Amino acid sequence: MTSNRAFVMGHPIAHSRSPMLHTYWLERYGIEGSYERLDIAPEALDGFFAGFREAGWIGGNVTVPHKMAVIPHLDGIDAEARAMGAVNTIWWKDGALMGGNTDSLGFLGNLDECAPGWDASAGRAVILGAGGATRAAIHGLTSRGLDVAICNRTVAKAEALAGQFGKRVTAHGLDAVGALLADADLLVNTTSLGMIGQPPLEIDLATLKAGAVVHDVVYVPLETGLLKQAKARGCRTVDGLGMLLHQGVDGFRRWFGQTPEITQDLRALLVDDIRAKTPGA
């Protein structure tokens, strides 16, 4: 059995495409190692960490519902994880078990790759939603100097989130979206609406500037209703698959010592998998 064992842990975890991503990179670089899918129920978390060292894990990814719950089990967390209050990547550093968060790196990396120059003159962003992905988007966008308006069905959740990020970030209900779009350079959907199996995202883009960029973190289907509508208006669009690819880069580098590339082959592999497993995607 290989000693270079990394993991993705969550509950449920069957849907995770991270094993496909990291296994592709292991093969591409001829690195001996594995990346395993672990279904860890909340009540099994203590036991998992009690046996962590003995199991020989070199690190891994953490997903829902454990991104906050793992923190007390770690020896330290980095500034990104602290800013987001959540960990998605674990690794060893000088004998200490560390946690970081690469979600906002993934978010920004995807925008940089798919809409080059998007932030050159961007001043304002509108984000729909107030969940886990929203936090990564706000952190990333404010780090690039944008003002952010969070619009959510439950305004209290948007307000709580805005309160953690300072004056640049404001909170609104969904009824404010139309007016806010008129000044927006970037629109980001972080709700689950528009995903296969979820209700559609109903939004009127009539006030949005044609020069605005529209990004949907939903990637099943790859081209959501929002992105179709944005394309029809002549806006540049960015789908959500790249965020998954980009957030994985830093973990792979830490565990296996190689900065992996995001190739067209890799993207095609994931696109094929999404289409094969989700009719209509």
Ligand code: ATR
């Ligand atoms: P998380 O990202 O924390 O797992 P989620 O339950 O997946 O959160 O929901 C993500 C976002 O989708 C939330 O902002 C949610 O709005 P609420 O905070 O009001 O629940 C939004 N959302 C889900 N279904 C929705 C709907 N039918 N209409 C409007 N927003 C919706």
